[in-house]
Amino acid sequence: MLNTRYLLMQKRLSEAKDGLEYLDAERLRRNDPAFGRLLEDQMIWRELLELELQEAEARITSMCDAAERALDMLK
Numbered sequence: 001m002l003n004t005r006y007l008l009m010q011k012r013l014s015e016a017k018d019g020l021e022y023l024d025a026e027r028l029r030r031n032d033p034a035f036g037r038l039l040e041d042q043m044i045w046r047e048l049l050e051l052e053l054q055e056a057e058a059r060i061t062s063m064c065d066a067a068e069r070a071l072d073m074l075k
Contacts, residue, residue: 012050016043 020043023036 009050013047016047019043 020040023040027033027035
């Protein structure tokens with residue numbers, strides 16, 4: 001499961017990178033530094049939020065594992 005998750009994340013990040021590179025190329029081609037800035041900001045913020053969610057999920061999983069171990073010790 002972790003490997004599948006990693007591959008999906010790698011694919012998503014690769015697609016986002018391709019999109020950002022496309023926007024940079026279009027800005028140069030059009031000589032328009034503002035072209036696609038909103039889309040670029042949305043892509044970057046989406047990835048940052050996803051990283052935050054993954055970190056929160058990892059912490060929750062760790063806390064649940066610790067709670068299960070503590071309950072096992074009480075038995």
